[in-house]
Amino acid sequence: MTRPPTFTEMLVAEAVGTFLLVLIGNGAGVALTFAGVVPTAGLLITAALAHGLMLFVLVNTIGRVSGSHVNPAVTLGLASVGRFPWQQVPGYIVAQFVGAFVAALALVGIFGNKLAAATAPVLSHGVSGWQGAAAEGLGAFVLVFAVVATAADTRFKLPEGWAGLVIGMALACGIFLAGVPSGAGLNPALAISPYAVGAIFKAGLPGSEIPVYLFGPIVGGVVAAFLYRYIANMGSGPLTRTGQSKRI
Secondary structure: OOOOOOHHHHHHHHHHHHHHHHHHHHHHHHHHHHHOOOOHHHHHHHHHHHHHHHHHHHHOOOHHHHOOOOOHHHHHHHHHOOOOOHHHHHHHHHHHHHHHHHHHHHHHHHHOHHHHHHHOOOOOOOOOHHHHHHHHHHHHHHHHHHHHHHHHOOOOOOOOOHHHHHHHHHHHHHHHHHHHHHOOOOOHHHHHHHHHHHHHOOOOOOHHHHHHHHHHHHHHHHHHHHHHHHHOOOOOOOOOOOOOOOOO
């Protein structure tokens, strides 16, 4: 029998997974901007598919190591319903932010300083902070609801690979919902790290919008986790030795 992953290995997996999610997901939109192909519909579809497909890949690769949270909203949502140990939450969140920050730097290295701001979600013209937070929260709600239902509820077992597909498509659906009003961060690490990189390169990003991308997804994710636990009568359940009831 193989040994369970160590906590250090889990943190590295989370950092690598978040790095790849930001690199591919955000990078696809930046590539269109770099090429001068920037219709709203094209960017939205590209972003949704790029993020969703990359998450599908991650769930089915690093999922067996860390659970493939790659999103503080997922980590906090699972912890809030007893499906992830609270003592491991800070490490996971730090790893996710580190991976996202390095990916945002990598995108600047690939496409140049002028596109540093293109990796960060921003509110559309006329959208208030509360509206943006609502869009972020509802988009993250869709994602975390799918994660808890398919990966944390151990009473039901989907065929091999289906959990990853459901979770990836849930992220794509959330992006379709929130893409226009808020840019669909749906992930505090993914959304905020580009702001830090933008500050380094003086990209002029509005730091006042950061709370939208920090608190919106977290609130939406926690509400989704509690709502699923309630309607499915899931309970908190026991945790495995590696800290999760089931590997995503």
